[in-house]
Amino acid sequence: MSEQTIQTGAHDRLIRRLETIRRLDEDDRQDVRGLTMAVRAVAPAQDIVREGDRPHHCCVVIEGFVTRYKILPNGRRQILAFHIPGDMPDLQSLHLGQMDHSLGTITPSEIAFIPHAEIKALLQRSPNLSAALWRDSLIDASIFREWIVNVGARSATRRISHLFCELFIRLKVVGLTDQNSFVSPMTQGDIGEAMGLSTVHVNRTIQYLRGAQLIALRDKRLYILDWPGLQREAMFDPAYLHLVTPSDGPK
């Protein structure tokens, strides 16, 4: 992990992301631009923060894919969320202190760190950004709820379809999709750990989705071939993402 110079792009990533969940005015954007964001490159499969840590920075994913996960006493890993550029996966550390889970990279990533103190100061002076960040953490919780539904109540096929639908929409609103496809660097093992399935079964399920002409997946890129079909299969309704401008699938 090497320290880099402060990038301008980092603030824009965050601003773009925040604008998907709450309208900002020019003052708000300036406030965000005023934040210190120390950007670091993090190698793939590295932890950013660990369960038990008491971080004094919040991080923003600038580039790459990040997971939140817990390791169980029996060694099993449960992935709780996938995070994409613009996300603030440990915003909660601001009020919870001790991490109850870990945060690690999937791909080579760039992560920006903002001191808690600066964010707290920002919350004091900007009720609008305060509401935006609170709302962000509530949307986070909403996504967790949908994941409970996923692992608790949906078949393997539906689970994986649902994950692909969610990722497509979330990536689309921050401008990281290309037509009907997006970069999907998770291994089948990662998907299994996220959805409570074995790698083998994830593989078979993906074969099925390919065979049904719903998706194509090659070279770490997922192509959605039949959005209505995939959405129907997943019973996917994007309302739980609480986007300011609800977005639809490809085409």
Add this chain to the structure above:
Amino acid sequence: MSEQTIQTGAHDRLIRRLETIRRLDEDDRQDVRGLTMAVRAVAPAQDIVREGDRPHHCCVVIEGFVTRYKILPNGRRQILAFHIPGDMPDLQSLHLGQMDHSLGTITPSEIAFIPHAEIKALLQRSPNLSAALWRDSLIDASIFREWIVNVGARSATRRISHLFCELFIRLKVVGLTDQNSFVSPMTQGDIGEAMGLSTVHVNRTIQYLRGAQLIALRDKRLYILDWPGLQREAMFDPAYLHLVTPSDGPK
């Protein structure tokens, strides 16, 4: 649902609950006491708010058991959380607007309603209570994460043991346990819908836990006969509840 007069007990329930997650001073308590809490009796198995609603009040459970749940297009219900007296299950509606899930009673309950406007005013003038409520919603999210682990990565026995451990601790810190037992009004069907299991399998699992002398369950009351054993079975670590004063099991 009949309207009742404002109760004094309602505020104390909420205060007691908030004090389990953040230290309050006398000013804070007075601020909470100043809130309008309209208490209504709600019959069992009734919805309090429904998915799609845009509530303009937050509710506080004063008496009874409440669930958060989603109904899937295929009719299946997934329970996302059980709520006990002192909880504010739809605090999120303050910033999310539209409900992405429903809230319903299990038992005859008393629910207090606080207008959003009053809470928003409170947040403006009290940074400490603002932080307490934000923290509350983050703990909520933390519990969701643990439920993902539950349904995603634990066996039926562990899941149910974990649920019982969680309920015991949460009820204990608000003073609703009695020695080693608590009122547990959920049916085996409810537990199944919460843990992603069939009623039949919940039944067999509970038989097993009874046989292993870990719990007793009769007349809607759960007795924890062997806390260390149950905790070990569940791999339960209460850190994720983020209590100010971490609490232990019975004995």
Add this chain to the structure above:
DNA sequence: CGCCTAGTTGACCAGGTTCAACAACGGTGG
């Protein structure tokens, strides 16, 4: 060239589901 990771496939196994029937209980109406 060799090793490690990711993906793929087959065969067998098991935890949990489904269907079905019945018991225990409380509430309700005649």
Add this chain to the structure above:
DNA sequence: CCACCGTTGTTGAACCTGGTCAACTAGGCG
């Protein structure tokens, strides 16, 4: 007061989704 009925809990048996184990393939990289 009692018969009736709906809900909850319980049990048995057959079944099936998804897990486990194992082997093999295909790339990527030092």
